[in-house]
Amino acid sequence: MTAVNPLLPQKVTLQEIVAETPEIKTLRLASEKGIPFDFIPGQCAMISLPPVGEALFSITSSPGCREYLEFSIKKVGAVTRALHELEPGQQLGLRGPYGNGFPLEALRGKDLLFIGGGIGLAPLRSLINYCLERRGDFGGIDILYGARTPEDLIRREEIMERWPAAPDTRVYLTVDAPYPGWEGHVAFVPAYLSELAFSPENRIAITCGPPAMIKFVLKALEELNFAPEQVITTLEMRMKCGVGKCGRCNIGSLYVCRDGPVFTLAQLRQLPPEY
Ligand SMILES: Cc1cc2nc3c(=O)[nH]c(=O)nc-3n(C[C@H](O)[C@H](O)[C@H](O)COP(=O)(O)OP(=O)(O)OC[C@H]3O[C@@H](n4cnc5c(N)ncnc54)[C@H](O)[C@@H]3O)c2cc1C
Ligand code: FES
Incomplete structure (x- = not known):
């Protein structure tokens, strides 16, 4: 798959929405080519829904699934509430993949x-x-x-x-x-x-x-x-850019969005207790 610019949202379509619990829905998103980018487990992506906003979510499907990406989303605020109201066929923006993923x-x-x-x-x-x-x-x-x-x-x-x-x-x-x-x-x-x-x-x-x-x-x-x-x-911190540029998610000299979100306990013990 050709490299994508992780800062540019790609157009994806909501294929299916599964109600998991009263507060959590799983969204299945795909671009015209199937999955819009390659990723490893533990990485995340920013879903954008103009004009409401955007938010970061873990990719919950396996990289082995080439047809779509899945996100399980808990309703907590403005963006997640709006994502829960969507119907299949809706167009969304998606940028990523972000973070280090599991080792x-x-x-x-x-x-x-x-x-x-x-x-x-x-x-x-x-x-x-x-x-x-x-x-x-x-x-x-x-x-x-x-x-x-x-x-x-x-x-x-x-x-x-x-x-x-x-x-x-x-x-x-x-x-x-x-x-x-x-x-x-x-x-x-x-x-x-x-x-x-x-x-x-x-x-x-x-x-x-x-x-x-x-x-x-x-x-x-x-x-x-x-x-x-x-x-x-x-680690789950509030995030904005997702790529280590805005300084929203730093702990000491690390940016959780870029250097995490996956850490060993040994690595966490080296960090200041700001999380
Ligand atoms: C690395 C990472 C992976 C994530 N993966 C998932 C996922 O797979 N599924 C999922 O449902 N959510 C996930 N989240 C959380 C998700 O990003 C937030 O729930 C979302 O941004 C909330 O947006 P909102 O506009 O609906 O709520 P807002 O209106 O922004 O916030 C509503 C409430 O949630 C709190 N909140 C919002 N974002 C966070 C956050 N990052 N950490 C702690 N509290 C927060 C706010 O303080 C507020 O109380 C992840 C976050 C990170 C950083
Ligand atoms: S979200 Fe911007 S630096 Fe991490």
Whole structure:
């Protein structure tokens, strides 16, 4: 695919919109050539909807999907509310890809432990499907995913059917509190993580979710003796340009949009506590 200027929005069409939960919809976007640019799991793109504005989202589809890009979007403000109201056929602008993405080479041959909460499954899903498409390149895959209620779990078909059926792959679901009809696990994600007590041997943990969850997940992983180099997380800051120019997202000398959003815990510990 020819290189694209990541600062210029490309025209894309909304092909399909899937209501995942009352607050989250997944948008499927494509340009005339299919996916408008190449990317790696963990990278993001800026969706623009004139005249409302633009906002940054993780690409949640796998790079193996060449027909369209998917974004799971939580309704929180003006842009995301407007994106939730769209109908298929609508034209949008899309610029990217932005950010460093997950360190794919460092994951090769390792057992992988994914820990997600709520909309935090979005970037993890891209990486999980990437790994499942290259199953022989990675060790065992364990996926711990939680949400407030069963209604808030996204990508149900994948998390409940497709992923648990993949070779050497296990999915652990949990919700915060008992819920009518839910017979699965009930616990906060960090508590369930401690209970499952994964060994750190030859394993990398990759986590994404709300800041409160991340804080306690990092603590739980430390108690399970994961070294800071074995823990990967993503940071979510307010962003504007997406390319390290406007200074909106800096932490010390780093720009989260350009040098992140993916960091190991070892890297985060080198940064000033501004996130
Ligand atoms: C690297 C990265 C990846 C992201 N991936 C996704 C994704 O896959 N799906 C998704 O739904 N959202 C994602 N976001 C968040 C998304 O960019 C914001 O929700 C969006 O910009 C909100 O736009 P808005 O105009 O609807 O809301 P606004 O009116 O701008 O804000 C509404 C509320 O959300 C808060 N908010 C807005 N943006 C952020 C932010 N970046 N961090 C913390 N709080 C914020 C505001 O403080 C305010 O309280 C990501 C953000 C980053 C930085
Ligand atoms: S968003 Fe502009 S420098 Fe990161």
